[in-house]
Amino acid sequence: MGLGLAVLLLAGCDASLPWARVLxxxxxxxxxxxxxxxxxxxxxxxxxxxxxxxxxxxxxxxYDNTVRDLLGxxxxxxxxxxxxxxxxxxxxxxxxxxxxxxxMEKYSHAAEQLVETAWANGTLRTCELDAAAxxxxxxxxxxxxxxxxxxxxVSEQEVASLVGFxxxxxxxxxxxxxxxxxxxxxxxxxxxxxxxVELDPVSASKAPHPISDLELASRLSYFLWSSMxxxxxxxxxxxxxxxxxxxxxxxxxxxxxxxxxxxxxxxxAGQWLYTRALDFSQPEARYGFDEPLRQAxxxxxxxxxxxxxxxxxxxxxxxxxxxxxxxxxxxxxxxLPPVGxxxxxxxxxxxxxxxxxxxxxxxxxxxxxxxxxTSPVKRGVWVLEQLLCKGPPxxxxxxxxxxxxxxxxxxxxxxxxxxRADPTCAGCHTLMDPLGFGLENFDPVGxxxxxxxxxxxxxxxxxxxxxxxxxxxxxxxxxxxxxxxLSACMTRHLLSYAxxxxxxxxxxxxxxxxxxxxxxxxxxxxxYILAIVRSDAFQQRGGEAEGPTP
Amino acid sequence: xxxxxxxxxxxxxxxxxxxxxxxxxEGMRPGVARGAxxxxxxxxxxxxxxxxxxxxxxxxxxxxxxxSLTPTLASxxxxxxxxxxxxxxxxxPGKPDGDGHHAAATSAFLSCVKALxxxxxxxxxxxxxxxxMANALGKATRFPSLELGIDQGKGxxxxxxxxxxxxxxxxxxxxxxxxxxxxxxxxxxxxxxxADFDPDATQAELAKRRAYGxxxxxxVRGDAKALxxxxxxxxxxxxxxxxxxxxxxxxxxxxxxxxxxxCGAVAAPVDTMDVREKTKAMMDLIVLAFQCDLTRTCTxxxxxxxxxxxxxxxxxxxxHHAYSHHQKAxxxxxxxxxxxxxxxxxxxxxxxxMKGVQEGESTLLDNSAVYFxxxxxxxxxxxxKNLPILLAGRAGGALxxxxxxxxxxxxxxxxxxxxxxxxxxxxxxxGDGTGPLTGLAG
Numbered sequence: 001m002g003l004g005l006a007v008l009l010l011a012g013c014d015a016s017l018p019w020a021r022v023l024x025x026x027x028x029x030x031x032x033x034x035x036x037x038x039x040x041x042x043x044x045x046x047x048x049x050x051x052x053x054x055x056x057x058x059x060x061x062x063y064d065n066t067v068r069d070l071l072g073x074x075x076x077x078x079x080x081x082x083x084x085x086x087x088x089x090x091x092x093x094x095x096x097x098x099x100x101x102x103x104m105e106k107y108s109h110a111a112e113q114l115v116e117t118a119w120a121n122g123t124l125r126t127c128e129l130d131a132a133a134x135x136x137x138x139x140x141x142x143x144x145x146x147x148x149x150x151x152x153x154v155s156e157q158e159v160a161s162l163v164g165f166x167x168x169x170x171x172x173x174x175x176x177x178x179x180x181x182x183x184x185x186x187x188x189x190x191x192x193x194x195x196x197v198e199l200d201p202v203s204a205s206k207a208p209h210p211i212s213d214l215e216l217a218s219r220l221s222y223f224l225w226s227s228m229x230x231x232x233x234x235x236x237x238x239x240x241x242x243x244x245x246x247x248x249x250x251x252x253x254x255x256x257x258x259x260x261x262x263x264x265x266x267x268x269a270g271q272w273l274y275t276r277a278l279d280f281s282q283p284e285a286r287y288g289f290d291e292p293l294r295q296a297x298x299x300x301x302x303x304x305x306x307x308x309x310x311x312x313x314x315x316x317x318x319x320x321x322x323x324x325x326x327x328x329x330x331x332x333x334x335x336l337p338p339v340g341x342x343x344x345x346x347x348x349x350x351x352x353x354x355x356x357x358x359x360x361x362x363x364x365x366x367x368x369x370x371x372x373x374t375s376p377v378k379r380g381v382w383v384l385e386q387l388l389c390k391g392p393p394x395x396x397x398x399x400x401x402x403x404x405x406x407x408x409x410x411x412x413x414x415x416x417x418x419x420r421a422d423p424t425c426a427g428c429h430t431l432m433d434p435l436g437f438g439l440e441n442f443d444p445v446g447x448x449x450x451x452x453x454x455x456x457x458x459x460x461x462x463x464x465x466x467x468x469x470x471x472x473x474x475x476x477x478x479x480x481x482x483x484x485x486l487s488a489c490m491t492r493h494l495l496s497y498a499x500x501x502x503x504x505x506x507x508x509x510x511x512x513x514x515x516x517x518x519x520x521x522x523x524x525x526x527x528y529i530l531a532i533v534r535s536d537a538f539q540q541r542g543g544e545a546e547g548p549t550p
Numbered sequence: 551x552x553x554x555x556x557x558x559x560x561x562x563x564x565x566x567x568x569x570x571x572x573x574x575x576e577g578m579r580p581g582v583a584r585g586a587x588x589x590x591x592x593x594x595x596x597x598x599x600x601x602x603x604x605x606x607x608x609x610x611x612x613x614x615x616x617x618s619l620t621p622t623l624a625s626x627x628x629x630x631x632x633x634x635x636x637x638x639x640x641x642x643p644g645k646p647d648g649d650g651h652h653a654a655a656t657s658a659f660l661s662c663v664k665a666l667x668x669x670x671x672x673x674x675x676x677x678x679x680x681x682x683m684a685n686a687l688g689k690a691t692r693f694p695s696l697e698l699g700i701d702q703g704k705g706x707x708x709x710x711x712x713x714x715x716x717x718x719x720x721x722x723x724x725x726x727x728x729x730x731x732x733x734x735x736x737x738x739x740x741x742x743x744x745a746d747f748d749p750d751a752t753q754a755e756l757a758k759r760r761a762y763g764x765x766x767x768x769x770v771r772g773d774a775k776a777l778x779x780x781x782x783x784x785x786x787x788x789x790x791x792x793x794x795x796x797x798x799x800x801x802x803x804x805x806x807x808x809x810x811x812x813c814g815a816v817a818a819p820v821d822t823m824d825v826r827e828k829t830k831a832m833m834d835l836i837v838l839a840f841q842c843d844l845t846r847t848c849t850x851x852x853x854x855x856x857x858x859x860x861x862x863x864x865x866x867x868x869x870h871h872a873y874s875h876h877q878k879a880x881x882x883x884x885x886x887x888x889x890x891x892x893x894x895x896x897x898x899x900x901x902x903x904m905k906g907v908q909e910g911e912s913t914l915l916d917n918s919a920v921y922f923x924x925x926x927x928x929x930x931x932x933x934x935k936n937l938p939i940l941l942a943g944r945a946g947g948a949l950x951x952x953x954x955x956x957x958x959x960x961x962x963x964x965x966x967x968x969x970x971x972x973x974x975x976x977x978x979x980x981g982d983g984t985g986p987l988t989g990l991a992g
Contacts, residue, residue, distance in 0.1 A: 054671055055785035080738040082731035083702040085715040087669055091705050095671040096716050099788060100724075100731050102697070102742075104795030105802065108766075109745065161769065168765055172758050182762055186769040191777055191792055199780050277704040282860045284867050371860045372867035385707070502670055544782035 037484060043509035050208045050510075050540035053501050056094035056196040056222075059084045061267050065227035065260070067110075067188075070149055071118040077110040088502035089386075089493065090271050092222070095501065099194075111188035115181050124184065134176030138166050142183050150192040151221075151228055152214045153238065162187065196222065198541060206543040208536070213237040216539060223498045224255045224529070226263035245534070252533055256526060261309055268497045269305040272386060273358065277367040284372045287445045296330040297362040297446070299344045304361070314523040315490055319387075319481045320357035322349045333362065335448055354448065359439060359477050365446035373453070374444050376412060376436025377419075383435045387480060389489035392428040411456035413437055434462030438476030491515040491528060498532050510537045590909045591690065592946045592973055593840045593918040594683055596849040597900065598659060598721050599893045600652070600857040601874040602929035603938035604886035610635055610954045617954035622890045625898040626940075629905060631952040632915055633942045634990070638957035639965060640935040643982050644925060646713065651932035652871075653710035655925035656855035657717035662963035662981020663726070669714045671784050678723040679966040679980060681730065684847045686975040692746075692805055692844045694798075697722050697732035698739060698832050699851035700825060701859075710856050718855035728791055732851060736819035736831035743835070743844055746806045756808055763803035771796050811842035826863065833900040840914055841907050852893060855925060864888045874929025886929075894940075897922045901942050918943040919969060937962060941990075948972040950992030960987065 058066060060078035067073045082102055087093030118124050124145060127137035142162040146154045162183040169179030187193060198215045211219070217237035221229040229237070233251055241247045255261060270276040278298055283289040303325040308318060325344040326336060334355055339345040349356045358364055368379040385391035419429035440460040443449045450458055461471040470476045480486065491514045495503040503511055514531040521527040532538055603622070610617040617635065619627060626633055643664040644655030650667065657665040663676025680695060688694025701719075709715035720729035733739035751759070774792055781789060816838060819831035832850060839845050853859055858869040866873070866885050873889070876882035900920065907914035922940035927933040939962075944951060949972070963983030968990055970977050978985065 052782075052784070055781065055788040057788065080735065080741075082733055083705075083719075085719055085729070085731075086703070086705050086709075087714055089707060094788075095669075095673070096714055098716070098729060098731070099791035099795050100728070101795045101798035102731055102733070104792075104799045105742065108799055161772070165765065165769075168762070172761065174758075182766060186766040189766060190770045190773045191789065192773055194792075195788070197777065197781075200782055271706050274706045277706050280704050282862060284862075370868060370872065371862070391708070504670075544784065 037512075039508060039512045043512045046509050048509055048513075048536050049506055050536045050538075050542055051499070051501060051507060052542040052544065053198065053499055054094040055198070056092075056500050057097040057099055057194060058196070059092050059097055061263070062092065062222060062226050063110075065225065065263060067114055069225075069227050069230065069260075071114055072121070072123055073114055073117060075113075075117070077106075077113065081106045081110075086271070088496045090268075090497045090500075092226075092267065092497065092500045093502065104189075107189050107194060108185075111185040114188060115184045119177070119181055119184075129176045129180065131176065134166055134180075135163055138163050138176060138180050138183070141180065142187075145184060146187050146192075148228065148234070149187045150190070151196075151218050151234070152192075200541070200543060208540045208542045210243075210539055211541050213240055213242045216242055219498075219538060220251065220255065220533065222500070223533075224252070224264060225258070225260040226267050227260060243539075248533065249530060252530055253526070256309055256529070262306070264309055265302045265305050268494065269301070272493050272497070273301060273305070273364060274367045274382065274386070275301045275363050278363050281366050282371055283366060283369070283445050287443070287447075289366070289445050292329050293333060293362070293445075296327050296333075296344065297366065300325050300330060301361055301363040303344055303346075304358075308525045310526075312524065315518075315525045315528055316481055316486060316523060318358055319477050322353075322356045323347065324349055324355060324361070330362065333445075333447060334360075353474050354441065354472075356474075357477060359473050360442075360446075362446035365439065365442045366444065369444035372444070374412065374436075374440060374442070376416065376433050376440060377429070378436070379439045380432035380434070380436035383480060384432060386493065387489055388483055388485050389492055390431070390485065392432060410454075411452050411459050412440065413459045414456075430465055434464050434470075435476060435480070437462040438470060438473050441473060487515040487519055487523070488512060491518065491532075494528055495532055495535075495537065498529075498538060503537075507537065510535055589946065590912065590917045591687075591843065591846055592948075593846045593914070594680065594848070594945075594969065594973060595836055595840075595900070595918060595920045596660065596680060596721065597897050597920065597922040598656075598849065598851045599922070599924045600656070600851075600853040600855050601870050602924050602926040602933070603890050604876075604883055605927055605936070605938065606883075607887045608890065608938050609637060613954050613956045615953050622887060623894055623940075624891070625895040626901075629898060629901045629915075629942065632901060632905065632944070633940055634949065634951045635954040636939040636941060636957065636965065637936060637954065639937055639939055639960055639962045639987075641925075641937060641962040642934055644934045646711070648711070650711035650713040650717075651934075652855035652925060653713035653715075653718035655932075655934060656719075656721060657713075657723070658981075659721045659923070659925050660849070660966070661723055662961065662966065662983065665713060665717050667712055669708075669712060673714050673716055673727045675717065675723055675726055676981060677725055678721060678730075678849075679970060680722055680847050680849050681724050682970060682977070682980070683973050683975055687846050687973060691846055692802070693743075693839070694845065695722065695730070695847040695849070696739075696836070696839050696845045697730050697849050698835065699732035699734050699854070700828055700832065701851070701854045701857065702734050703854055719851075721851060722849045724794070727787065728794075732849070735821050736828060736835060737821045739832075739835055740818055740838075743839060743842075744811075746802065747808065747811075749808055751808050753808070756806060760803055760806055763806070764800065767796055767800050767803065811844060825859065829896050830899065833896065833903060836900060837903045837907065837914070840904070840918065852896065861889055861892065864892060871929075876930050878930070894922070897940065897942075904943070912944075912946075915942065916944045917946050919945040919949060919972065921969075935959070939965070941965075945969075945972050949990055953992070955989050957987075957989075965990075 060081050063078040064076045084091045085096040087096040126141055129137050139159055143154055143159045146162060165183040166176050166179035169176065196218050198211055201209050214237045217229040217233045221227055221233060236242045236247055236251060275298060278294060307313065308315060313321060323346060325346050326339060327342050327344050328338045331338050336352060339347060354360055368382045369375055381392065416433055419425045419433060438460055440458045441448055452458055463469050468479060470479055488511050491511050492503045495511060514535055517531040518528040607620055607622045610620050612618055619630060641658055641662060643662050644658040646654035647667045654665050657675040660678035660680055661676035666672060666674040684695035703719055709718040716729040722730035724730050774789055778786060778789055822828055836848050836850065839848060856871050858871050860869055866888060868885060870889060873882050873885045876886060901915060904915035904918060905913050909917055920942040923937055927937050942951060943949060961982050961984060963981035964985060964987040967977055967980050967983045968986040971986060
């Protein structure tokens with residue numbers, strides 16, 4: 001995978017690549033398992049660098065989930081924060097999550113609001129603040145809160161400084177609770193809350209070191225829940241038990257079974273599968289796309305992925321899972337029998353193989369189309385980037401979107417021949433276009449069609465470099481599912497998300513190990529997650545040349 | 551900081567079209583310093599529009615004062631004498647390594663520094679000229695600068711060909727690796743502008759709130775300082791951004807006041823997905839922020855780089871970026887011309903609003919410079935030369951508008967040097983600039 005991508009980026013989709021590394025052809029030596037991966041040999045000897053995650057500011061989703069779990073507050077205050085940038089396809093990428101004066105202001109206001117609300121609800125008042133001697137209760141209350149908010153035990157000195165707010169309030173003639181609330185606000189504006197802090201050992205060294213158990217707990221909870229560790233996880237980490245493989249696995253399985261793991265659907269799958277972009281899709285009015293349809297499509301993909309989190313499906317089966325979730329509106333849209341309800345209902349796709357798996361999902365088909373026509377290029381690029389990690393470089397200047405149909409009797413495939421006739425375009429388009437052609441039976445909002453809008457018959461056949469020919473979505477997705485790079489590519493995206501840093505070519509052996517381990521364990525999403533969590537990339541941190549100063 | 555009154559005000563503002571009457575205090579009027587009258591302050595606004603401009607319908611034929619409005623610029627008719635059209639300025643640092651023109655040119659839009667091609671930790675461009683200005687002028691107002699925009703971003707995929715998303719989504723940069731994020735909801739931006747005022751508070755209450763606010767700031771700054779020595783270089787850079795944030799917050803708390811600014815009755819914007827309403831709300835906020843002297847520097851992004859917005863209300867079904875790769879097809883030219891015209895109409899609306907605000911003998915527009923441009927000229931070729939540039943207002947007399955000025959092969963950075971000088975920032979170099987731009991004062 002790493003190699004394949006690197007080669008492609010350097011070569012710019014050189015069509016003369018050994019085809020076996022691009023997509024398996026009929027002569028692949030070992031069709032079941034794909035060709036021998038050159039990384040097998042390379043990674044036997046290459047050392048592993050766990051990489052280094054930059055000081056990670058909570059993104060908006062993480063902030064909202066964290067205050068939900070910390071304070072029971074579901075008001076989602078981060079909605080009013082400025083948007084987070086994203087990197088490597090995910091908005092939890094620590095490198096691009098910057099801090100700014102605007103954000104500090106928002107944090108400050110949110111903290112005030114959150115503390116007032118929680119105090120009024122009594123959530124935080126675990127003891128009685130005696131007006132004459134409030135310190136003891138304040139100390140207990142603040143220690144408990146700061147430990148949870150900062151996701152680690154707090155020192156006596158830290159507690160003492162928080163309790164100092166009570167004295168400050170007294171100086172200004174205010175009751176102890178005023179001081180406690182100030183202390184609580186400061187906990188929520190502190191860097192210990194807003195950042196996921198991972199400290200280096202005091203001795204500066206480039207050598208990788210294991211992160212602490214508490215840091216590991218936060219990595220776990222922000223990976224699986226986009227939120228803070230709960231008491232069970234925090235206790236396991238404080239007790240030094242989290243690195244026990246059995247404990248770690250049990251924690252992961254427990255966390256994935258928790259409804260909070262829905263964060264993986266919203267934040268990982270929402271970005272990996274582009275579902276989030278559905279909110280911004282504006283198909284032409286003639287396609288009858290409206291809010292209920294948007295909602296149903298969004299829910300369908302979420303529910304599908306949700307089943308992969310705890311179900312027994314292999315992750316690769318996402319490509320052709322023979323079931324889905326529809327309500328009447330979506331069923332009609334797809335040409336499936338109605339389910340008799342507005343509620344999303346699980347249905348078998350036995351008689352409708354074209355709808356099976358990701359490629360039959362309205363959300364994906366809509367976000368990868370133009371507003372007024374399909375885009376085999378966008379759909380092809382999505383497959384290449386998100387499933388095979390063979391993203392092509394962008395078109396050269398002077399290349400562009402396809403001009404509106406001049407001759408409507410030609411189908412889009414005919415019109416796109418130009419891509420492949422022009423040598424500057426052919427290198428990439430011989431890869432991208434065919435995969436998109438395979439989806440041409442789906443219109444810009446994912447309805448099945450046999451004719452294009454201009455009246456031409458849909459041609460959903462394609463020929464891949466190396467001569468592999470397919471006809472229609474069912475055969476196309478089989479080709480993708482058999483691609484030897486699929487597993488590594490899914491690993492790469494999941495690892496980038498898990499760590500909050502881009503998995504790059506230096507991670508190729510990390511990725512290779514994880515994907516092999518996951519597949520050997522059964523290839524479920526859980527197996528991938530466990531393989532990641534067990535990896536050095538997840539449990540360790542590289543040093544920096546210029547280390548911390550004592 | 552002033553919680554209770556803020557809540558009640560927020561509640562009030564939630565009502566559709568609620569009207570907020572802010573107390574009018576003569577002493578707080580911009581341009582009327584307490585005691586002696588002083589000249590009105592100069593204000594600077596930036597209007598960024600993505601994906602370039604279809605130049606044949608943009609560039610006026612006449613040069614000097616005798617130019618005529620082109621189809622794209624038609625909406626400027628009521629303010630034609632307040633506008634300079636500047637042709638022939640280039641921003642060559644916007645050229646990327648390989649591909650990624652939109653992101654590279656957007657991060658260079660106000661910095662004139664070539665961005666380092668990276669997706670990761672080592673993001674680097676240059677400080678943007680609005681931030682240089684804010685550093686020099688910002689202390690005079692509640693907000694050193696204001697950053698507004700329309701697009702949240704879809705948050706998926708690559709932003710532009712190996713260039714990290716911050717390059718594509720930010721024109722304001724506080725430093726080479728620190729983008730200044732923008733507010734993208736008018737209501738949140740509005741609330742921020744007026745958050746810290748509490749007309750009911752006594753002086754003693756305000757003093758106490760300040761003390762409490764500052765004590766929190768001291769505490770968290772202490773936390774950060776204790777952390778600083780235990781972090782590596784990259785992490786310390788993030789913490790530096792935190793320190794900057796804390797410092798700004800401190801200024802804000804110190805400036806906490808009772809009465810609000812003198813801006814008369816103001817309608818709170820209502821959040822909407824409609825880009826027309828949202829843009830208008832943002833234009834109104836710029837005028838409001840200037841009128842109330844809450845800031846003197848403001849940037850606005852009509853879209854993020856490589857915008858894929860569909861202008862269905864213009865009768866267009868394709869995406870902006872797709873049209874911009876026009877392949878010399880007339881249908882695409884026509885679509886681009888429609889989009890460009892609409893963009894200029896928004897800018898014209900802003901100018902007219904500013905012209906309607908009287909400041910003593912002059913208008914807010916007279917006291918401002920309002921800059922309009924895109925990261926590239928022609929979108930098909932990703933042209934970084936001969937950029938589409940409008941500069942409106944008189945900047946308090948430093949600009950002499952109503953003309954089309956033709957330059958040739960002059961760095962855009964020279965315009966920024968001149969603008970900075972006009973606003974009292976004595977720089978002689980900026981980006982790839984070679985010196986001030988001549989011909990702006992007439």
